[in-house]
Amino acid sequence: MERKRNKLEIIKDILTVIKEKSGRIKPTHILYKSNLSHQMMKEYLEELMAKKFIKEIELKQGKTYEITSKGMNYLEEYHTVINFTNAFGLD
Amino acid sequence: MAELHFIPAWFLGFNIAFEMVFMLAAALVALYSYRIYKISSQKEIKLFGISFGLLSASYFVSSIISLFFVSALEGNILAIAIHRVLNTQNIAIASYVVLLVLGYITLLYTTLKVGRKRVYGLLIALAFTAINFSFNKVFMIYFVSSLSLLFVNYHYYMEFIKRKNTNVFLTFWGMFFLFISNVIFLVQASSSATYVISHIAELIGYCFIVASLLRVIKNGKKKK
Numbered sequence: 001m002e003r004k005r006n007k008l009e010i011i012k013d014i015l016t017v018i019k020e021k022s023g024r025i026k027p028t029h030i031l032y033k034s035n036l037s038h039q040m041m042k043e044y045l046e047e048l049m050a051k052k053f054i055k056e057i058e059l060k061q062g063k064t065y066e067i068t069s070k071g072m073n074y075l076e077e078y079h080t081v082i083n084f085t086n087a088f089g090l091d
Numbered sequence: 092m093a094e095l096h097f098i099p100a101w102f103l104g105f106n107i108a109f110e111m112v113f114m115l116a117a118a119l120v121a122l123y124s125y126r127i128y129k130i131s132s133q134k135e136i137k138l139f140g141i142s143f144g145l146l147s148a149s150y151f152v153s154s155i156i157s158l159f160f161v162s163a164l165e166g167n168i169l170a171i172a173i174h175r176v177l178n179t180q181n182i183a184i185a186s187y188v189v190l191l192v193l194g195y196i197t198l199l200y201t202t203l204k205v206g207r208k209r210v211y212g213l214l215i216a217l218a219f220t221a222i223n224f225s226f227n228k229v230f231m232i233y234f235v236s237s238l239s240l241l242f243v244n245y246h247y248y249m250e251f252i253k254r255k256n257t258n259v260f261l262t263f264w265g266m267f268f269l270f271i272s273n274v275i276f277l278v279q280a281s282s283s284a285t286y287v288i289s290h291i292a293e294l295i296g297y298c299f300i301v302a303s304l305l306r307v308i309k310n311g312k313k314k315k
Contacts, residue, residue: 007133008131008133051132052132053132073130074130074131077130077311079310079311080127080130080307080310080311081127081130081131083258083307083310083311084123084124084127084136084307085127085133085135085136086254086256086258086259087256087258087259087261087262087303087304087306087307088124088139088259088262088303089202089246089247089250089259089262090133090135090136090139090201091135
């Protein structure tokens with residue numbers, strides 16, 4: 001059985017999906033690639049926007065999400081964050 | 092008048108050095124937590140950093156108290172006394188107690204993972220109400236901190252069982268020795284040897300915590 005992902009891993013997965021799509025993606029792609037329910041994805045996207053990891057861009061074709069430099073930094077430092085939260089039981 | 096601590100005369104000076112080491116160790120954890128918080132924006136990490144920041148400040152105030160407000164008792168015993176009047180000494184002691192208790196309560200709240208500000212407020216209110224209205228305030232300060240650390244220890248024990256990871260193992264032992272350094276005052280607060288043993292236990296605790304942190308930092312550098 002697969003281990004349940006924690007919040008930090010889900011954030012990493014969402015940001016990775018956006019990064020792999022040249023830094024910009026439609027919400028349907030995030031839903032498909034991140035393996036979350038629609039409601040969960042919505043909540044995570046709102047949180048990521050509030051924390052300035054991603055930004056929402058309104059286009060004629062609909063909404064897209066773009067990864068910010070803060071989001072990129074999170075991906076780069078992800079292992080340090082995970083090591084820290086594991087060591088101090090914070091995830 | 093009540094005594095917060097009894098200190099053997101030979102230990103004066105060493106205790107200040109110990110407290111400066113605790114202050115630096117706790118500040119290191121607080122600053123690194125802040126760095127990780129800036130990257131991840133996770134509230135739990137911020138609170139963890141705040142708890143160690145408060146503890147660091149409490150050690151700073153404690154070293155000031157040891158430096159300026161120690162009075163001689165009979166024999167080779169010194170004491171930090173709580174007077175009935177409002178003076179600089181009592182303000183310093185009150186600041187130390189507030190910072191220490193807030194530090195441990197914040198750490199407890201972080202590890203409980205309830206995420207509700209009202210629970211945090213309730214824990215603080217209960218702790219300070221108990222201390223304020225207690226007949227034996229010194230006992231209650233250490234009862235509150237020991238009880239908080241007991242729950243913190245349970246959290247780290249469960250984390251270790253779940254992860255079987257060296258870093259969390261080190262953190263668990265670190266928190267265990269911090270618990271020992273507090274609980275010892277509940278058993279024998281009136282002995283000056285207690286003060287020395289408590290400082291040694293706390294030093295061992297911070298060695299474990301800093302070792303865990305250094306392993307995280309080293310691992311992070313390797314990954315880059």
